Amino acid sequence: MRGSKRLRDHVAGRHSTPLLHRRRFLAGVAGSAAAAIGTRPRRASAQSALSGEVAFATFEWNTPHTGSVLRALTQSFNQRYPNVRIREIPIPAGGYHDQILTQLTAGTPPDIFRIDDPQLPLYMERGFLTPLDDAIREAGVDTARFAPAMRDARHEGKTYGVVYQTNTRQLIFNRALLQAAGIDGPPRDAAQLEDQIRRTTKRDQGQFGFTFASKAGDATALFLSAGPLIIGFGSHFTTDDGRPNATDPRLAEALGFLKRIWDADCVPRGLDGPAANSLIFSGRVALTLNGSFVFGAATPETRPNLAAVASPLPSTKLMRGTSWYGVGARGRNKDAAIAWLMHMLTPESQAKIVEVERVTPALPHLIPARFFEESPWLRPFVEGASTAVSYLPPGLGSRAFSQIRTIGDEIEAILYRNKPIPTAMADLQRALEAGLRR
Numbered sequence: 001m002r003g004s005k006r007l008r009d010h011v012a013g014r015h016s017t018p019l020l021h022r023r024r025f026l027a028g029v030a031g032s033a034a035a036a037i038g039t040r041p042r043r044a045s046a047q048s049a050l051s052g053e054v055a056f057a058t059f060e061w062n063t064p065h066t067g068s069v070l071r072a073l074t075q076s077f078n079q080r081y082p083n084v085r086i087r088e089i090p091i092p093a094g095g096y097h098d099q100i101l102t103q104l105t106a107g108t109p110p111d112i113f114r115i116d117d118p119q120l121p122l123y124m125e126r127g128f129l130t131p132l133d134d135a136i137r138e139a140g141v142d143t144a145r146f147a148p149a150m151r152d153a154r155h156e157g158k159t160y161g162v163v164y165q166t167n168t169r170q171l172i173f174n175r176a177l178l179q180a181a182g183i184d185g186p187p188r189d190a191a192q193l194e195d196q197i198r199r200t201t202k203r204d205q206g207q208f209g210f211t212f213a214s215k216a217g218d219a220t221a222l223f224l225s226a227g228p229l230i231i232g233f234g235s236h237f238t239t240d241d242g243r244p245n246a247t248d249p250r251l252a253e254a255l256g257f258l259k260r261i262w263d264a265d266c267v268p269r270g271l272d273g274p275a276a277n278s279l280i281f282s283g284r285v286a287l288t289l290n291g292s293f294v295f296g297a298a299t300p301e302t303r304p305n306l307a308a309v310a311s312p313l314p315s316t317k318l319m320r321g322t323s324w325y326g327v328g329a330r331g332r333n334k335d336a337a338i339a340w341l342m343h344m345l346t347p348e349s350q351a352k353i354v355e356v357e358r359v360t361p362a363l364p365h366l367i368p369a370r371f372f373e374e375s376p377w378l379r380p381f382v383e384g385a386s387t388a389v390s391y392l393p394p395g396l397g398s399r400a401f402s403q404i405r406t407i408g409d410e411i412e413a414i415l416y417r418n419k420p421i422p423t424a425m426a427d428l429q430r431a432l433e434a435g436l437r438r
Contacts, residue, residue: 050336051083057100057110058325061090063274065297066164069356077343084336094218094272101401104128109328111337115161117152117322117392118220118400124155125398130327130334131158132341139342145365147385149322161324162341163362165353167291168384169228169319171312176305177207177286186287187312190233193287194257200286201266209266211285213273216416219408221273224321226411227391228289230254232313237407237432242395244432246407246425250315255414255421262415289313291321292381296357308377320388360385399435406431 060066074086089110091099097119103109104123115123123129136143136159143150146163153161171193173186181200187193197209212225230236233254239245261267268279279285280294283302288294295306311318325344327337343349350366353359358375360382361367372379396403410428413419 050081050339052333052336053085053087054112054333054336054340055087055089055110055331056112056337056340057089057091058114059091059093059096059274060114061088062092063297065293065357069353072352072356073344073349074340076348077340080343081336081339084333084339086340092272093274094215094221097220097401104328107330109331111331111333112325112327112340114164115324115326116220116224117390118404120152120161120324121155121392121396122398122401123326124153124160128329129160130329130331130338131160132162132327132338133159135338135342136345139345141342141345141363145363147360147362147364149320149385149390150362152322152390153324153326161326162344164323164325164344165291165293165357165359165361166320166322166385166388167293167359168381168388169232169289169291169321170308170310170381170384171287172280172290172294172306172308173287174283174285174302174305175307176283181286186307186309189312190257190314193312194261197261197266197287198264201264203265207284207286208268208279209286210261211268211271211276211279211288213271213276214262214267214269214415215272215275216270216412218272219405219412221408222411223404223408224391225273225276226254226258227321228311228319229258229313231317231319231389231391232289232311232315233257234315234317236393237428238393238395240394242393242436244429244436245393246429246432252421252425255411255425258411259414259421291359292378293357293359295375295377296359308380310380318384318388319391320385321391396436403432403435406435 060070078084097116100109100113101119109128147166149163149166153159171186177200178186178196183196183199187196199209201207201209213221214225215221230251233250235245235248235250235254237244237246237251245251268276277294277297280288280290281298281302283299283305289311295303298306325341327334327341331337345362347366350361350363351368353361354367354371358371358378364382364385367382392400407428410424414421414424
């Protein structure tokens, strides 16, 4: 408490001698957040104390929608912190997580970098990330209003990441493509979904009924893409208490669905996640189990044809995929990096994220009402985020990063090498049991 008093005294101008640079930074963050919600900053001088370069790594720099948001946030950030330069580090999506893990292990991480569900527990448990609780508290953020996915970024009582967006998966369909195939409306069950996927595929026209990340060797992306189907059929690769569950008949049912539409050539092959999604954005995919970001990223010509309904799969469970940004524990400019993350939590920044991407941000209560009026399909995605489960199998923790590779390899073997599903899942069950015993 004594440190907090010194900070308050310093902000009030009661100290004539400088405090630690870290405390000046926190005061500046608090003033920034106060300005964002229309109150007077307690002191602005700390803002100029931050300077230097912040290395910011994410494959999203290369995506039109998220890249534009990050640059807009950086522009408004620089109005408050003019002496900080954000250096964009675009890394291809396919090898992104491997490259970041290599840099973290070597002790040379970027200052800010994107983190997904499988990597988050590994990075937290290995001490690769900087705790953010002090900055969040000083910024005056109401942590009770965070999206539930923020709980995943807590480890041993500390917070190590900030949600950029959390995306519940629902069924998104292209009305024009369904109508062109003589289909009146979206499917109401799994059988109708499979039928519509087949009927809307026109490979000679570059049109597909469904799509997912299927690049050979990218096990993590393939695993993620299969998640909405697997959870939609009511299964997962582990049980709720973390026991291996690869031999669950519902899991085989989901993979059988995936394999049938794959063998029927209803899915473009060999694409990474961004490339697969780009086909949806450009109006060449009829149906997808995906997040609301699709609406924000779709081309102006495609967007009017898109609509969404609840998933028609038999389970009531919804899957979510979340992206966080974290600050490297050994980053070179941690204070400025943390200031950028706190700037991302201001009402203006949260609204900008939703305006462009139409997603659920870290603080859903800051979504302006007009966005729900303009995009009535958005509300089910936002409300679904309160109950949706991560695509990360329960109980894996830091072992998820390696186990997901094992899972993805078996899915790849089913699709690309025609490995029988029962054989693949029996092999996977043994591998998971061995991996989780270590």
